[in-house]
Amino acid sequence: MTSNQEEQDYIDFQQYWSILKRRWLPITIIFASVFGLSTVLTLTQKPIYEAEGKLRLDKNNSLSSLTGVAEKVGEISGVTNLSNPLETEAEIIRSNPLVEKVISDLALKDKEGKPLRIESFLKPLKVKSVKGTDVLQISYNGQKPEEAARVINTLMDIYLKNNIENNRKQATAARVFLDQQLPQVEKQVAKAEADVRLFKDKYQVVALDEEAKVGVASIKGLSDDITRAQSELAAANSRSEALQGQLKLNAQQAVALSTLSQTPGVQQVLTEYQKVQDQLAVERSRLTDEHPTITNLLKKTEALKKQLQGRVAENLGDSLGNSTGNSIEDSQSLSEKNLQIGELKQTLTADLVRAEVEKLASVNRLNILEKSLEIYKGRLGAIPKLEEKQRGLERKLLVAQSTYQQLLKQLQEVRVIENQNVGNARVVSLALVPDKPISPKVPLNLALGVFLGILLGAGTALVLEAMDKSLKTLDETKRLLDYPLLGAIPLVDKKVNADGNFEQPELSVLNDPYSPVSASFEMLQTNLGLSISDKTLKVIAISSSIPGEGKSFVSANLAVAMAQLGKRVLLIDADMRRSRQHEVWQIPNLKGLANVLTNQTELRYATQEALVTLEVLTAGTTPPNPLALLDSQKMADLVQKVSEEYDFVIIDAPPLTAVADPLTIGKYADGMLLVVRPGVGTRETVSTAKSLLEQAGQRVLGMVVNGVTTQHGYGGYYYSKGYYGNRNKDEQLSSISTSKDS
Numbered sequence: 001m002t003s004n005q006e007e008q009d010y011i012d013f014q015q016y017w018s019i020l021k022r023r024w025l026p027i028t029i030i031f032a033s034v035f036g037l038s039t040v041l042t043l044t045q046k047p048i049y050e051a052e053g054k055l056r057l058d059k060n061n062s063l064s065s066l067t068g069v070a071e072k073v074g075e076i077s078g079v080t081n082l083s084n085p086l087e088t089e090a091e092i093i094r095s096n097p098l099v100e101k102v103i104s105d106l107a108l109k110d111k112e113g114k115p116l117r118i119e120s121f122l123k124p125l126k127v128k129s130v131k132g133t134d135v136l137q138i139s140y141n142g143q144k145p146e147e148a149a150r151v152i153n154t155l156m157d158i159y160l161k162n163n164i165e166n167n168r169k170q171a172t173a174a175r176v177f178l179d180q181q182l183p184q185v186e187k188q189v190a191k192a193e194a195d196v197r198l199f200k201d202k203y204q205v206v207a208l209d210e211e212a213k214v215g216v217a218s219i220k221g222l223s224d225d226i227t228r229a230q231s232e233l234a235a236a237n238s239r240s241e242a243l244q245g246q247l248k249l250n251a252q253q254a255v256a257l258s259t260l261s262q263t264p265g266v267q268q269v270l271t272e273y274q275k276v277q278d279q280l281a282v283e284r285s286r287l288t289d290e291h292p293t294i295t296n297l298l299k300k301t302e303a304l305k306k307q308l309q310g311r312v313a314e315n316l317g318d319s320l321g322n323s324t325g326n327s328i329e330d331s332q333s334l335s336e337k338n339l340q341i342g343e344l345k346q347t348l349t350a351d352l353v354r355a356e357v358e359k360l361a362s363v364n365r366l367n368i369l370e371k372s373l374e375i376y377k378g379r380l381g382a383i384p385k386l387e388e389k390q391r392g393l394e395r396k397l398l399v400a401q402s403t404y405q406q407l408l409k410q411l412q413e414v415r416v417i418e419n420q421n422v423g424n425a426r427v428v429s430l431a432l433v434p435d436k437p438i439s440p441k442v443p444l445n446l447a448l449g450v451f452l453g454i455l456l457g458a459g460t461a462l463v464l465e466a467m468d469k470s471l472k473t474l475d476e477t478k479r480l481l482d483y484p485l486l487g488a489i490p491l492v493d494k495k496v497n498a499d500g501n502f503e504q505p506e507l508s509v510l511n512d513p514y515s516p517v518s519a520s521f522e523m524l525q526t527n528l529g530l531s532i533s534d535k536t537l538k539v540i541a542i543s544s545s546i547p548g549e550g551k552s553f554v555s556a557n558l559a560v561a562m563a564q565l566g567k568r569v570l571l572i573d574a575d576m577r578r579s580r581q582h583e584v585w586q587i588p589n590l591k592g593l594a595n596v597l598t599n600q601t602e603l604r605y606a607t608q609e610a611l612v613t614l615e616v617l618t619a620g621t622t623p624p625n626p627l628a629l630l631d632s633q634k635m636a637d638l639v640q641k642v643s644e645e646y647d648f649v650i651i652d653a654p655p656l657t658a659v660a661d662p663l664t665i666g667k668y669a670d671g672m673l674l675v676v677r678p679g680v681g682t683r684e685t686v687s688t689a690k691s692l693l694e695q696a697g698q699r700v701l702g703m704v705v706n707g708v709t710t711q712h713g714y715g716g717y718y719y720s721k722g723y724y725g726n727r728n729k730d731e732q733l734s735s736i737s738t739s740k741d742s
Contacts, residue, residue: 058426491708571614670699
């Protein structure tokens with residue numbers, strides 16, 4: 001994850017430019033193909049003409065608001081909030097019936113002479129709304145300009161007629177609906193009126209509001225009257241009780257005595273009775289009770305008494321007469337005190353009677369007032385329910401009347417509008433015959449061809465680059481390995497020899513000492529001297545991740561560079577499976593390292609002098625098991641011996657990912673030098689080589705990047721031929737890049 005992030009951080013425009021330069025061939029091919037194809041298609045395309053017309057749509061026409069109880073007639077509106085009325089009308093314009101009518105009226109034919117199909121007609125037809133307006137723009141593309149204009153005008157005309165016809169159908173449907181609904185609504189009005197009338201008759205309702213006001217006022221007046229009546233009753237009770245206390249009579253007795261005192265028959269008998277009693281009293285004063293006169297007077301007294309009782313009973317009733325009789329009988333003075341009362345007592349008795357009468361009248365009046373109050377309260381309590389019921393009935397009546405009036409009015413309007421030519425659309429602009437084609441647009445198509453060619457070419461280059469897993473740049477190599485960069489070897493050119501053939505200068509340092517390659521090996525030699533500070537560097541093993549990265553080339557030229565400094569150098573070819581040094585130096589390979597390790601020959605007979613201070617030990621005869629020879633004490637002793645005899649020992653080891661030999665050889669060397677070549681080594685192989693070195697604990701001096709160019713992102717001063725190139729300019733022939741180890 002960290003590695004990928006680091007790679008992304010290093011991507012820049014220069015890297016993309018390097019990719020484009022490396023992939024120039026596929027980019028050129030794709031660009032030429034796309035641009036050529038676009039040019040051919042543009043120049044061979046038949047001209048297309050576009051005719052355009054515009055319609056304005058109104059939401060409402062004169063048919064709107066015909067029915068308030070049903071869907072509005074002649075109104076353009078959506079069923080849902082997401083609906084767009086203009087898009088709906090656009091789909092109607094593109095509908096099959098209208099298209100078929102246009103095809104039929106204009107007799108449109110296809111290339112085979114058959115009637116044009118609906119699908120073929122709809123392809124060049126475009127219907128869209130003008131943003132921010134209620135205008136629909138209708139356009140049609142065709143190879144004949146006159147035909148394109150006729151198609152648009154005919155389509156708009158058919159649409160307008162269809163719109164008017166639809167509105168008429170809606171008006172007719174509205175009229176039929178109103179004719180059906182009007183009688184039903186009229187019956188509802190009559191029923192509602194009858195319900196209101198029956199309600200008022202049943203509950204004797206005239207005006208409940210006024211009745212409530214009057215009832216409240218009446219209750220208040222009755223409450224006041226009741227209060228006064230209660231006061232009068234209390235006053236009458238007080239007078240009655242006071243008079244009864246003075247007369248020592250109750251109210252019934254006072255009424256009876258008042259009646260008897262004013263009755264002539266009772267008073268006559270009472271007077272006669274009193275006279276006989278007086279006479280009896282006189283006679284007893286001189287006669288005995290047995291005397292006939294006394295006896296007659298007693299009998300007469302008894303007879304008058306009975307007669308008095310009879311008269312009292314006749315006037316007051318038996319009960320009162322009995323009680324009065326008893327009173328007379330109990331008291332000798334009853335006839336004088338009770339049956340014959342004085343004027344004052346008679347006045348008091350009359351007052352008592354009047355008080356009792358007032359009391360009785362007050363009680364009766366109070367009862368009547370209380371009953372009236374209860375009646376008014378009951379009526380007022382029922383008024384809210386009556387009002388609620390009355391409002392419900394009146395509301396139904398009002399709704400029925402309103403609906404009836406509305407339907408009646410709408411029916412009259414529908415009958416007027418049903419025969420009118422009314423639509424929601426009108427033509428804003430008719431289609432004119434176009435004078436210029438809209439297609440092909442030559443400059444635009446060619447520019448588009450150029451753009452697509454560049455885009456596809458660059459995209460193809462990036463895809464090829466992504467598919468190519470090889471290392472591309474010097475920076476990528478450094479980030480991946482994280483080893484010190486000790487040298488960057490430029491790509492070696494092939495040169496033409498005297499025979500006219502290309503030759504491969506394997507020993508560039510020796511054959512062309514003033515070349516950039518020679519300068520790069522001088523820089524490598526210097527950096528190697530600085531790579532180790534704790535001990536002298538004498539034995540160097542050189543390897544690569546895979547074959548073909550130039551490890552043998554680097555080994556040979558590095559040996560030459562060191563030998564040119566006067567150092568005694570031994571170059572050992574330890575790649576026994578695919579030896580290369582005998583081919584580089586063009587020397588025999590009959591005896592070499594394998595022969596020395598198997599004791600077939602001695603070292604001094606196996607080495608061959610290449611330069612005055614440079615000797616080469618080739619691989620020799622290929623053994624059946626090279627690893628066994630390399631991982632032996634004989635090999636360790638050999639390396640120890642030559643390190644003492646020579647100033648530098650350079651070992652050309654096999655590739656790391658091919659065999660295990662280089663890891664064994666690395667044990668004898670002071671350090672390993674890893675050769676990497678962009679375009680040959682891949683991320684996987686280089687990463688594997690690094691892992692092998694780390695697992696084996698090898699001491700890696702650094703890396704040498706071989707075969708670099710400006711495309712690999714290297715800009716060393718010695719890479720440019722400007723520094724050494726002018727010295728022997730005539731000897732530089734045309735060349736092509738190559739330098740690899742076979």
